[in-house]
Structure formats: structure tokens, C-alpha cells
Amino acid sequence: xxxxxxxxxxxxxxxxxxxxxxxxxxxGGGSFPTGRFGxxxxxxxxxxxxxxxxxxPGTTNKIIVGFAIKVTSWPTTSANLLFFKDATVNxxxxxxxxxxxxxxxxxxxxxxxxxxxxxxxxxxxxTYVEVKVLFKVSTTxxxxxxxxxxxxxxxxxxxxIISGSECDNIRFLNGPGADTLYDDLYVGDTSGxxxxxxxxxxxALVPNADNSVQHTPLTGTTNFSMVDEATPxxxxxxxxxxxxxxxxxxxxxxxxxxAAADTVHGMGINFACKxxxxxxxxCRSVTLSGASNSIGATKTMTTxxxxxxELETQDPDAGPGxxxxxxxxxxxxxxxxx
Numbered sequence: 093x094x095x096x097x098x099x100x101x102x103x104x105x106x107x108x109x110x111x112x113x114x115x116x117x118x119x120g121g122g123s124f125p126t127g128r129f130g131x132x133x134x135x136x137x138x139x140x141x142x143x144x145x146x147x148x149p150g151t152t153n154k155i156i157v158g159f160a161i162k163v164t165s166w167p168t169t170s171a172n173l174l175f176f177k178d179a180t181v182n183x184x185x186x187x188x189x190x191x192x193x194x195x196x197x198x199x200x201x202x203x204x205x206x207x208x209x210x211x212x213x214x215x216x217x218x219t220y221v222e223v224k225v226l227f228k229v230s231t232t233x234x235x236x237x238x239x240x241x242x243x244x245x246x247x248x249x250x251x252x253i254i255s256g257s258e259c260d261n262i263r264f265l266n267g268p269g270a271d272t273l274y275d276d277l278y279v280g281d282t283s284g285x286x287x288x289x290x291x292x293x294x295x296a297l298v299p300n301a302d303n304s305v306q307h308t309p310l311t312g313t314t315n316f317s318m319v320d321e322a323t324p325x326x327x328x329x330x331x332x333x334x335x336x337x338x339x340x341x342x343x344x345x346x347x348x349x350x351a352a353a354d355t356v357h358g359m360g361i362n363f364a365c366k367x368x369x370x371x372x373x374x375c376r377s378v379t380l381s382g383a384s385n386s387i388g389a390t391k392t393m394t395t396x397x398x399x400x401x402e403l404e405t406q407d408p409d410a411g412p413g414x415x416x417x418x419x420x421x422x423x424x425x426x427x428x429x430x
Contacts (some may be wrong), residue, residue, distance in 0.1 A: 094280050094281070094283060094284050094285075094286035094405060095278060095279075095280040095286060095289075095357050095358045095403065095405050096145070096146065096147040096279050096280050096281065096403065097144055097145060097146075097147075097277075097278065097279040097280075097403065098277065098278050098279075098294050098357075098358060098360045098403065099113075099114075099144065099277045099278075099294065099360075100127070100131060100132075100275065100276055100277075100293075100294030100295060100296050101124055101127060101131070101132045101133050101134045101274075101275060102127070102131035102132050102294075102295070102296035103132075103296045103298070103322065103323055103324070103362070104124050104132060104134075104323065105124065105323030105324065106323075107119045107122075108397075108399070109323065109324055109364075109399050110142070110399065111398065111399060112398055112399070112400070113362070113399060113400070113401035114142055114143060114144050114145075115143040115144060115145050115261045116141070116142070116143040116261075117142050117143070118140050118141050118142070119134070119136055119137065119140050119142065120136075120137035120139070120140040121137050122134065122135050122136045122137045122140055123135050125273065127160075127273070127275035127276070128160055128218050128275050128276060128293070129293055129295070131275075131295070131296065132275075133160070133162075133273045133274055133275035134273065134274050134275070135271060135272070135273050136264070136265065136266040136272065136274075137266065138266055138269065138270070139266070140265075140266060141263050141264060141265055142263070142264050143177070143261045143262065143263045143264075144261060144262050144264075144277070144279055145260065145261050145279075146259055146260055146261055146262060146279055146281070147281070153226075153281040153282045153283045154224050154225060154226040154234070154281060154282040155176065155224070155225050155227070155259055155262075155279070155280075155281055156222065156223070156224045156278075156279070156280045156281060156282065156286070156287070156288060157174070157222070157223050157262055157277070157278070157279050158220065158221065158222040158223075158276075158277065158278045158279075158288070158289055158292060159220070159221055159264075159274055159275070159276065159277040159278075160218050160219065160220050160221075160274065160275040160276045160277075160291075161173070161213060161218070161219055161220075161221055161267070161272070161273065161274055162216070162217065162218045162219070162272070162273040162275075163188075163192075163213060163215060163216075163267060163268050163271070163272050163273075164215065164216060164269075164270070164271045164272075165215060165268055165269065166188065166189075166190055166191060166192045166215065166268060167188055167189070167190055167267070167268040167269070168190060169190055170187050170188060170189050170190065170203065171187065171188050171265075171267045171268040171269070172185050172186070172187055172188075172265050172267065173186045173187065173188055173194075173221075173264070173265060173267045174186045174262055174263060174264050174265060175262070175263040175265070176225065176227070176259045176262055177256070177259065177260070177261050177262065177263055178255075178256025178257055178258055178259060178260060179256070179260065179261075181254075181255050181256035182254055182255075182256075183227060183252070183253050183254055183255065183256045183259055184196060184197070184198055184225060184227070184252055184253070184254060184259075185197040185198075186221075186223055186237075187203070187205065188213060188267055188268055189203050191212060192212035192213045192214060192215070193208065193209045193210065193211070193212045193213075194208075194209045194212070194213065194221070194237055194239070195207060195208045195209065196223075196225075196235050196237070196252075198250070198251055198252060198253070198254050199254040199255075206235065206247065206250045206251070206252065207235045207236075207237060207245070207246065207247045207250070208245075209237050209239060209245050210245065211239040211240070211242055211245065212239070213239065218275070219239060219240055220239070220240050220241065220276075220290075220291040220292070221237070221238075221239055222237070222238045222239075222244075222288045222289070222290075223235070223236070223237050224236040224237075224244070224246075224282070224287075224288065225252055225259075226252065227252050227253055227258065227259055228250075228251075228252055228253070229251055229252075229253050230251065231249045231250060231251055232249070232250075233249075233250040233251060233252030233253070234246065234247070234248045234249075234250060234252075235247055235250055235252060236288075238288055238290075240291065241290045241291055244288065262279065275294075276292055276293055276294045277294070278292055278294070278357075289357060292357070294360075295348060295349070296362075297344050297347045297348060298316075298319065298320040298321070299316040299319060299320055299342030299343060299344055299425075300316060300320065300342075300343065300344065300345050300347065301314075301316055301342065301343040301345060302314055302315050302316050302340075302342060302343070303341040303342055303343050303380070303424040303426070304339070304340075304341050304424075305331070305339075305340040305341070305342075306333060306335070306338040306339055306340060307331035307332055307333040307338055307340050308331065308332055308333060309331050310327075310329055310330050310331070310332070311329070315331045315340050315342070316342050316343075317329070318330055318331050319331065319342075319363075324364050324397070324399065326364075326397060332368065333429055334369060334371075335429065336373070336429050336430055337428065337429065337430075338428060338429045339378055339426060339427070339428035339429075340426045340427060340428070341378055341380055341424040341425065341426035342424060342425060342426050343424060344421075344423075344424075344425070347421075348417075348420055348421060350416075350417040350420055350421065351417060352416075352417050354417060355414075356414070356415035356416065356417070356420050357405065358403050358404060358405040358415075359379070359403070359404045359405075359415065359420065359423070359425070360401060360402070360403050360404075361377040361379065361388065361401070361402045361403075361404065361425050362399065362400070362401050363375075363377060363399075363400050363427050364397045364398065364399050364400070365391065365393050365397065365398060365400060365427070366393055366394060366395060366396055366397045366398065367393040367394065367395060368395075372392065372393065372394075373393050373429055373430060374390045374391060374392050374393065374429075374430035375390075375391050375393055375400075375427055375428065375429055375430060376388045376389060376390050376391060376402075376427065376428060376430060377400070377402040377425070377426070377427055378425065378426045378427060378428050379404050379408060379423060379424075379425055380423060380424040380425070380426075381407050381408050381409035381410075381419055381422070381423045381424075382409030382419070382422070383409060384408040384409040384412075385408055386404055386406075386408040386412075387428075388402035388404075389402065390430060407419045407420075407423070
């Protein structure tokens with residue numbers, strides 16, 4: 093599977109904008125303050141959590157999660173940053189210690205746990221953390237932690253499962269307390285050659301021109317202007333069609349800012365949809381690249397908006413193969429009715 097999930101929190105305005113992309117969201121009065129690169133991050137209230145899916149890599153492939161974090165203080169003793177979970181069961185915890193170092197806890201208590209870092213998360217500074225775990229019992233698991241791209245600190249011969257069997261989601265918590273911020277998050281597994289990506293940036297753009305459109309805009313004559321708001325605005329602006337097969341694709345006019353030396357690991361297509369005529373229609377994402385296209389998984393619409401997500405890790409016009417700065421700037425993205 094490789095890369096399976098990305099989130100930059102840009103363009104989000106409430107917890108409803110995160111579902112069903114995320115497995116579960118409980119942000120309370122949490123907010124989306126300024127993130128690392130002028131976009132947004134997420135700030136969780138005390139006791140609040142967000143759960144992202146992992147695509148069930150089983151006990152053969154290792155789960156990898158990377159994220160940026162910024163804290164205003166270290167915990168007095170320790171604080172959980174995230175849980176690797178099997179449904180509702182906590183399998184393993186990533187914990188911040190009183191000095192900003194991290195450890196993995198499999199239920200045996202505080203540091204050093206089963207893996208203790210010497211590198212640390214600093215106060216009032218964005219830090220990029222990556223964790224890789226092979227979930228196994230009976231001292232056959234492995235784990236590695238890399239902080240800000242440094243050589244991973246790892247261990248083998250570990251019991252990496254408190255309980256449960258296979259990790260199917262990762263729960264983020266508010267860690268050491270108020271104003272713990274997260275940003276630029278990715279999840280994957282080590283199938284194929286996928287491994288730590290290093291410090292990563294996830295950028296969100298909205299369309300700035302129509303490519304080929306068939307839906308009817310609520311107002312005006314351009315469809316892109318109905319879906320280019322800073323945060324989703326529901327029925328205030330939208331495109332609609334009752335015809336199966338109608339498709340809108342949009343231009344982003346080289347707005348991604350990807351340089352030739354940059355590596356593009358994936359494109360995430362986020363779109364909101366709902367049905368209005370009681371016919372329970374479906375929809376899906378569309379990616380156009382050169383003479384090729386990629387069609388996303390079918391999403392079933394309901395009478396309320398759902399905020400859908402499709403991850404395209406390959407350029408369909410490259411064999412498929414890796415995206416690059418030229419193909420990503422020329423690609424068109426959109427949606428269609430079924």
C-alpha cells in the first residue's frame with residue numbers, strides 16, 4: 093500500500109469537515125490555528141482526540157506515521173501523544189517525557205518503555221516526528237523513531253502489542269496540554285519500498301479555473317468559483333446535477349509551487365457532496381493527467397454533506413509512476429456523479 097493517508101488541516105473549519113476522511117473526530121472547542129507554512133494546523137482541547145485510518149497492514153508490514161508538533165511546555169511527568177489502536181483497544185502509546193524526549197509504552201509504564209529517544213521535541217518550535225512499528229507479540233516486534241530527520245533510534249526483539257491484534261487506526265491526543273499543535277501528517281506502511289519520508293509539507297489548494305464542467309453552478313457562470321471557498325460553506329455555494337455521468341474538472345494553474353528538486357509522494361483530493369432528490373446517488377473523484385485518468389472509489393451521498401477524500405500516489409500518465417513538478421502542475425482534478 094505505501095502511503096495511505098495525508099492531512100494538512102488547511103481549508104478546515106470544523107470537525108464535520110474531517111468526516112468520513114478521519115475515522116473519528118472529537119475536537120471539542122479545538123481550533124485550526126496557523127500551522128507551519130502559513131496554512132492551518134489543529135489544536136486539540138484537553139481530553140479531545142482525532143483518529144485516522146491505517147488500512148490494516150497486519151503483522152507483516154510496519155506502520156509509519158509522521159507529523160509536525162509544536163508544544164508550549166513539556167509535561168510535568170509524561171503525556172500521551174498518540175495511541176496505535178485496534179478498534180477501541182490501545183495497542184501501543186507514543187509518550188512525551190518531562191524533558192521533551194519520547195518513548196513507546198506497551199503497557200509497562202513510563203520511560204524508558206520499550207524504546208526511548210535521546211533526541212527531543214523542543215518548546216515553541218515545530219518538530220517533525222516519525223514513528224515506525226512492526227506489531228508483533230512475544231518479542232518479535234520492532235520500532236524506530238526519527239525526530240527532525242535525524243538517524244532513527246530503534247530497537248528489535250520487542251513486544252509491541254499491549255492487547256488487540258492489528259492496528260487499524262491512530263489516535264492523536266492533546267499531549268502535554270493546552271496549545272499542542274499538529275500539522276502535516278502522513279500515514280503509510282512498508283509494503284513495497286515505502287519508508288520514512290522525512291520532514292514533509294502538505295499543501296492545500298482550491299481550483300482557480302474550469303477545465304471541463306457539466307454541473308450547474310448555483311450562481312454565476314463558472315463552476316470553480318462555487319468550490320473555491322477558504323473553508324467549506326455548505327449550500328452557500330455549490331454545483332449540482334441530477335444527471336449520472338456529469339463531471340466537473342478544474343485547473344489549479346501551477347499553484348502547487350513544486351520545484352524540480354522536490355519529491356511529490358501523493359495528491360489528496362478532498363470534496364464535499366450531498367444528495368438533494370432522494371435518489372441516493374453516488375459520486376467519486378476524477379484525476380486527469382495528460383492522456384490518462386484515474387477514477388476514485390465510489391462514495392455514497394446522503395442528505396447531509398460528507399467530506400470525502402481520495403489519495404492518488406501515482407501519476408496515471410506516467411505508466412503509472414511518480415508525480416513530478418511538471419505533471420502535478422498540469423493535472424486536473426474534480427468529481428463526477430454516478
